[in-house]
Amino acid sequence: MDDLxxxxxxxxxxxxxxxxxxxxxxxxxxxxKLLGLNIMETAVFAFIVTSGMVDGGTAPxxxxxxxxxxxxxxxxALIVTGIVVAVSITALALSLIVEIxxxxxTLEADELKGAE
Amino acid sequence: xxxxxxxxxxxxxxxxxxxxxxxxxxxxxxxxxxLAVTAFCTFATAALTRRVALEGPxxxxxxxxxxxxxxxxRFDEFSAASLFIxxxxxxxxxxxxxxxxxxxxxxxxxxxxxxxxxxLGGMIGFVITGDLFNLFVxxxxxxxxxYALVAVGGGRTAAxxxxxxxxxxxxxxxxxxxxxxxxxxxxxxxxxxxxxxxLATVESRPPVLLALAGLTAGFLVKAGLFPVxxxxxxxxxxxPSPINAVSSALVVKLGIIGxxxxxxxxxxxGAVSLAPLFEALAWLGAISVLAGAFxxxxxxxxxxxxxxxxxxxxxxxxxxxxxxxxxxLTGAGVHILNHALIKATLFLAAGxxxxxxxxxxxxxxxxxxxxxxxxxxxxxxxxxxIVGLPPTAGFPGKWYIALGALESGRPGxxxxxxxxxLIIFIYFARMLNAFYFRAPSHKEMLGVxxxxxxxxxxxLLLGALCVxxxxxxxxPVALIAPAVGRLAGGE
Numbered sequence: 001m002d003d004l005x006x007x008x009x010x011x012x013x014x015x016x017x018x019x020x021x022x023x024x025x026x027x028x029x030x031x032x033k034l035l036g037l038n039i040m041e042t043a044v045f046a047f048i049v050t051s052g053m054v055d056g057g058t059a060p061x062x063x064x065x066x067x068x069x070x071x072x073x074x075x076x077a078l079i080v081t082g083i084v085v086a087v088s089i090t091a092l093a094l095s096l097i098v099e100i101x102x103x104x105x106t107l108e109a110d111e112l113k114g115a116e
Numbered sequence: 117x118x119x120x121x122x123x124x125x126x127x128x129x130x131x132x133x134x135x136x137x138x139x140x141x142x143x144x145x146x147x148x149x150x151l152a153v154t155a156f157c158t159f160a161t162a163a164l165t166r167r168v169a170l171e172g173p174x175x176x177x178x179x180x181x182x183x184x185x186x187x188x189x190r191f192d193e194f195s196a197a198s199l200f201i202x203x204x205x206x207x208x209x210x211x212x213x214x215x216x217x218x219x220x221x222x223x224x225x226x227x228x229x230x231x232x233x234x235x236l237g238g239m240i241g242f243v244i245t246g247d248l249f250n251l252f253v254x255x256x257x258x259x260x261x262x263y264a265l266v267a268v269g270g271g272r273t274a275a276x277x278x279x280x281x282x283x284x285x286x287x288x289x290x291x292x293x294x295x296x297x298x299x300x301x302x303x304x305x306x307x308x309x310x311x312x313x314x315l316a317t318v319e320s321r322p323p324v325l326l327a328l329a330g331l332t333a334g335f336l337v338k339a340g341l342f343p344v345x346x347x348x349x350x351x352x353x354x355x356p357s358p359i360n361a362v363s364s365a366l367v368v369k370l371g372i373i374g375x376x377x378x379x380x381x382x383x384x385x386g387a388v389s390l391a392p393l394f395e396a397l398a399w400l401g402a403i404s405v406l407a408g409a410f411x412x413x414x415x416x417x418x419x420x421x422x423x424x425x426x427x428x429x430x431x432x433x434x435x436x437x438x439x440x441x442x443x444x445l446t447g448a449g450v451h452i453l454n455h456a457l458i459k460a461t462l463f464l465a466a467g468x469x470x471x472x473x474x475x476x477x478x479x480x481x482x483x484x485x486x487x488x489x490x491x492x493x494x495x496x497x498x499x500x501x502i503v504g505l506p507p508t509a510g511f512p513g514k515w516y517i518a519l520g521a522l523e524s525g526r527p528g529x530x531x532x533x534x535x536x537x538l539i540i541f542i543y544f545a546r547m548l549n550a551f552y553f554r555a556p557s558h559k560e561m562l563g564v565x566x567x568x569x570x571x572x573x574x575x576l577l578l579g580a581l582c583v584x585x586x587x588x589x590x591x592p593v594a595l596i597a598p599a600v601g602r603l604a605g606g607e
Contacts, residue, residue: 017294024287033283040290048297075300078249082293085256089286092263096279103272112276 009050016043028109030100034093041086045079052076121176121189124160124198125241128153129257132233139226146229151209153233157240158202165196169595175246183246184310190246193599194376196592198240200453201366204460205236207574211464212358214568215471219269219356228268235261235362242370248296248306251377255292255338255370259285262367266355277350284347288337292374295330298323299381308381315385324388331378332393339371341434342404345427349411352423357467360419364426365459369452372433380603390440398438402532404431409539416477418466421543422459425502428536429455435529436517442604444520449596451513454501454585458509461498461578465491468567468575475558478546483556487564490572492551494579499544501582504537509585512593 020043023036052075060070101107131153139146167174173192177183209232216225238257245251263285267278300306302323303314318324333344340348352364382388408428415421429451436448468491469484470476485492501508504515514533521529556562566572 021287024283030279037283037286037290040287044290044294044297047294048300051297051301072304074306075297078300081249081253085253085260085289088260089256089263089282092260093279093282093286096263096267096275096282099267099275100272100279103275 010047013043013047013050016040016046030097030107030109033109034090034097037093038086038090041082045082045086048075048082049079118176120160120164121191121244122178124157124164125189125237125244125254127160127237128157128233128240129237132230132235132237135230135233136226139229143222143225146226147209147213150229150233151206154202154206154209154236157236158199158206161196161199161202161240164191165199165595167191168193168196172598184305184307187250188246188307188309189244190308191244193596194373194449195243196595197369197373197453197456198243200456201236201239201243204365204456204578205232205362207460207578208232208358208361208464211361211467211571211574213570215356215358215467215571218471221270224268224270228265231261231265231268232362235265235367239366239370243373246308248299248308248311250306251374252289252293252296255374256289258367258370259289259338262363265359265363266351268359269354269356271354273350274354277354281347281351284337284344288334291330291337292334295327295334298327298330302327308377312381312384315381318385321388324382324385328378328382328388328390328393332375332397335371335374335378336400336434337371338368338374339430339434340368340427341400341430342407342427343400345404345408348427349420349423352426353417353419357419357463357470360422360467361460361463364423364463365456368426368430369456372430372437372448372452375434375437376603383603394438394440396438397434398526398529401431401433401435401438402529404428405435405532405536406539407431409536413539413543416479418476418478418481418547419463419470421478422462422466425462425540425543426459428540429459429502432514432517432533432536435532436513436520439517439520439524439526439529440604441520441524442600443516443523445600445603446593446596447513447516447518447520449600450516450589450592451510453592454509454513457578457581457585458498458501461494461575461582462502464571464578465495465498465575468571469495471571472567473561473564475561478550480557481561482550482554483561484564485551487562488566490566491575494575496544496548496551497579497582499547501586503541503544507583507586509582511586512589 017040020036020040024033027033052072054069054071057069057071060073104112135146135149168191176189178187216228220228235258238254241254245254263278263282266281267274299311302318303311305311305314337344352360382390405428408424408431412421412424433448433451436444475481501510504510518530518533
């Protein structure tokens, strides 16, 4: 039980990930699906960023008077890239949604099935 | 010479980003530009493939930062797939010229070539990188440009199919990124060789298992294997035909190459055994072979039929991976390359027919064998190859996989290989019948003429490559033999 409490943040990320996945699968509205996708992405980003944490670590900036331990900067660099990817996917998805709405007049997946 | 490796991936990416600006106000320039860049990549990857055949795998340290810290590009025997990617992309670009002039709005043509170049750069980067996060970034470059390319033709179904593809693709990407994060947290490294070394000493089992399962599932969605294939038929049938050729022949293969890249990471890990996973993959592959072929039987739309046959062929490759013997892996490796040639032939030939006649179902296309004899011939050579009849490119892969099944004492899977081929033969017979022997459903079908030379040329060349690929199998087999040996040996 102690282990779980020590890693409560990881449990939270997994929970967040599952919420996002549920929204993507279960919701019919395309914008809600996209929101679910963003929730999943946020959960993964938060997980990777916290994995770079070091107990008592400070920002890894070398300068006069800087002493360790430092937090690992690599996960942050990765997630900046990850966020760029996520933003571009969101932008593309939103523009597709605009196009779908213009053509079909609805954003509900079950109604769109009939429109195909 | 050593800089060819990064250039092969980054030149098309940069060129793709510059295309819309360059081609602004100069219509027609975009295609020549894309052709020149792709020709450069073909040359570069051919030189790299020659080097890997002579000397074995080699690496390049980006910015001269050595491997565990810097990003490593690594060209091994499987990276030779980049040569196939470039050749097919070159032919697709030649073919695109007359096709897009009619199929796309004029304002989108520059963007079309720009996206294709980015797609090409992403694919080359994906197969040559030796770094896990880099793999993810290249995968996303390919994915985002593919989503956009599916929708590029416009129309209500195109945007919808692209959105479906985007959701499936993005969920699998997030899963893959999550698992890469887990591996990084476990080992503190992102370099593939380094991760493999460090995973061997990791003792806690659950996170390693989680990473393995998540990565496998994510890449299988990308590959479009049967239970997770739902995005594939729509996306592949609705996109413009040259895009079908790229996505069906090349993009889905990246999922498989991703699997080939991650399995060696876990092979040395004492915490998990890969055997149960391979067993599951063999079964999933076998189910996908039969299900894909079975669905293809009931399609009237020729492009949907080809899309389902892709699912069936991905099944063959995954079955070969799952059997995990040296013969089966050789079969899977050869089929990755040869299926790319075959599917490109089929989609480009079918695209030419649809382009010239305006019809896309077997019923409407009756009698086209007399109107477009050369295109039909190429399509039928492609169909013969996909059945896997001996002198063609589809044969060696399936033959090795069946031999691999027998070798590992699983004759049931060899029967699946054969039955899958038989079902595919039925739809080959349906096509043959419709194209040559039935009276045309539309009178004007007999007045249809062959496509222009720049469309017909690539189709015929690919048809010829389908035959050559079958006759010259010993080249790819000899090329990938060391990589297959490493995989089967569990290194």
